[in-house]
Amino acid sequence: MIHYPSAAEPAGRSFGDEEAAALAEVLASGKLNFTVGGTQTPALENEFAALLGIDHAVACSSGTAAVHLAVGAVDPAPGDEIITTPLTDFGTVIPILAQNAVPVFADLDPATGLLDPSSVESLISERTRAIVAVHLFGAAAPVDELRDIADCRGITLIEDCAQAYLTALPDGRLAGTVGHVGCFSLQQYKHITCGDGGLAVSADPELAAAMRLFADKGWPRATGERTHLSFGMNYRMTELQAAVARAQLAKLLTVVADRRRTARRLADALRPLAGIRVPAGLDRHAVWLFPVVLDVDAAGADNQAYAKALAAEGVPVTAGYLDQPVYGYPALAQRRLYGGSGFPFTSPPARVEFRYGPGLCPQAERLIDRTLLVLQWNEAYTDADVDAIAAAFVRVHARLRG
Numbered sequence: 001m002i003h004y005p006s007a008a009e010p011a012g013r014s015f016g017d018e019e020a021a022a023l024a025e026v027l028a029s030g031k032l033n034f035t036v037g038g039t040q041t042p043a044l045e046n047e048f049a050a051l052l053g054i055d056h057a058v059a060c061s062s063g064t065a066a067v068h069l070a071v072g073a074v075d076p077a078p079g080d081e082i083i084t085t086p087l088t089d090f091g092t093v094i095p096i097l098a099q100n101a102v103p104v105f106a107d108l109d110p111a112t113g114l115l116d117p118s119s120v121e122s123l124i125s126e127r128t129r130a131i132v133a134v135h136l137f138g139a140a141a142p143v144d145e146l147r148d149i150a151d152c153r154g155i156t157l158i159e160d161c162a163q164a165y166l167t168a169l170p171d172g173r174l175a176g177t178v179g180h181v182g183c184f185s186l187q188q189y190k191h192i193t194c195g196d197g198g199l200a201v202s203a204d205p206e207l208a209a210a211m212r213l214f215a216d217k218g219w220p221r222a223t224g225e226r227t228h229l230s231f232g233m234n235y236r237m238t239e240l241q242a243a244v245a246r247a248q249l250a251k252l253l254t255v256v257a258d259r260r261r262t263a264r265r266l267a268d269a270l271r272p273l274a275g276i277r278v279p280a281g282l283d284r285h286a287v288w289l290f291p292v293v294l295d296v297d298a299a300g301a302d303n304q305a306y307a308k309a310l311a312a313e314g315v316p317v318t319a320g321y322l323d324q325p326v327y328g329y330p331a332l333a334q335r336r337l338y339g340g341s342g343f344p345f346t347s348p349p350a351r352v353e354f355r356y357g358p359g360l361c362p363q364a365e366r367l368i369d370r371t372l373l374v375l376q377w378n379e380a381y382t383d384a385d386v387d388a389i390a391a392a393f394v395r396v397h398a399r400l401r402g
C-alpha cells in the first residue's frame with residue numbers, strides 16, 4: 001500500500017535548515033521571550049500582518065488562544081450569546097465557554113458544511129454579541145454575508161482561519177480580513193507550524209490593543225507600568241515558537257500552491273463521478289483537508305460505506321470529519337463545566353435555559369452521519385499519490401453503485 005505523507009512526520013512537513021538556524025539564533029541571544037526584548041515575536045506579527053495586508057497581528061500560544069483573544073476583546077457578559085458552527089474543532093468553542101458566554105449553534109449549508117447565513121440570522125437575539133465563522137477545511141465561509149449581518153446588528157464577526165491560510169473570497173480578499181478579527185493556528189497539523197501557536201489579526205486598533213492585553217495578563221507593557229488593566233491570560237508566544245513560525249511563514253505560499261495544484265488534479269478526476277461533489281474554487285481554497293459531499297442516492301452509498309471501502313484501499317479518509325457535532329460532546333451535552341452548576345446555560349445569567357443535544361442542527365448531523373467524506377491532504381502529495389487516490393475512488397464508486 002502507498003504511504004501518503006502526513007503532517008505528523010518529516011516527509012509531510014516543510015522543516016529545514018532555516019528553522020534550525022532560527023532556533024539557534026534565538027538561543028544564542030539569551031532572549032526566549034519578547035518581554036525581555038526578543039525580536040522574533042514582533043517580527044512575526046509584522047510579517048504576518050503584511051502578508052494579509054492588515055494593520056495589526058497579535059501572536060499567541062495556540063489557535064484556541066487566538067479565538068480567545070477575539071472573544072476576550074468582545075468582552076461578553078455571562079450568559080451573552082455567541083453564534084458559531086457545530087462542525088469545527090472544539091478550539092472554536094472553548095473560548096466562548098471560558099468567557100462564560102453561551103455558544104449558539106447555527107446550521108450549515110448541506111453542500112459545503114459552511115455556516116448558513118440565514119440560520120445565523122434566525123438565531124440572533126438581544127444577547128448576541130458575536131459570530132464565529134469557520135473557514136472549514138480551507139474553504140471560504142460566507143463572511144461577506146455574515147459581516148453584513150454583524151454590522152446590521154452591531155455585533156462582532158470573528159473569522160476562525162485555523163484551517164484557512166491564504167483562503168480567498170471570489171474578489172481576492174483573504175480570509176481573516178473580512179470580519180473584525182481573524183484567528184490562525186500554528187499547531188502541528190496546520191499548513192505551517194511551530195508545534196503550537198496562534199495569530200489574531202484585525203484592522204481595528206482598539207480590538208488589536210484589547211487582544212494584546214488579553215494575551216499578556218492585561219499588562220500594558222509599552223507604558224512600562226506594572227499594572228493590569230483588564231482580565232487576560234498568559235497566552236504569550238515564545239521567541240522559539242516565533243522563530244520557527246517566521247521560517248515556516250516564508251514557505252507558506254509554496255505549501256498552499258502545492259496543495260491547490262494536487263487538489264485540482266483530484267477534483268478533475270472525481271468530478272465526472274455521479275453523486276460526488278468536490279470543492280469549488282480550488283484556486284482560492286487552502287485545502288487543509290479535501291472534503292467530498294455525497295449525494296447518497298446517486299453515489300450508491302453513504303459516507304460510512306465510502307470511508308470503509310476507501311480506507312481498505314489505503315486511502316487516508318474519514319467519514320464526517322467529527323463523530324458528532326460539537327454540541328454532542330459531554331462537555332456541552334452533559335454540561336461538564338463550572339462544577340456541574342449549569343452555569344452559564346441557566347437563566348439567569350442566560351436569557352433562557354440552553355440545552356444541547358441531537359436534532360439541534362439537522363444539516364450538520366446529516367453531513368456527519370451520511371454525506372461528508374474528508375480526505376487527508378498534504379503539500380508533499382505527488383501526482384502519483386493523487387492518481388492512486390483517484391483510481392481507488394473510481395473503483396469504490398463503481399462497486400458501491402453496483
Ligand SMILES: Cc1ncc(COP(=O)(O)O)c(C=O)c1O
Pocket residue numbers: 062063064065088089090091092134160162163185186187196197198
Ligand atoms: C477550525 C479550528 N479552530 C480552532 C482550532 C484550535 O487551534 P489549536 O489547536 O491551535 O488550539 C483548530 C485546530 O485544529 C481548528 O481546526
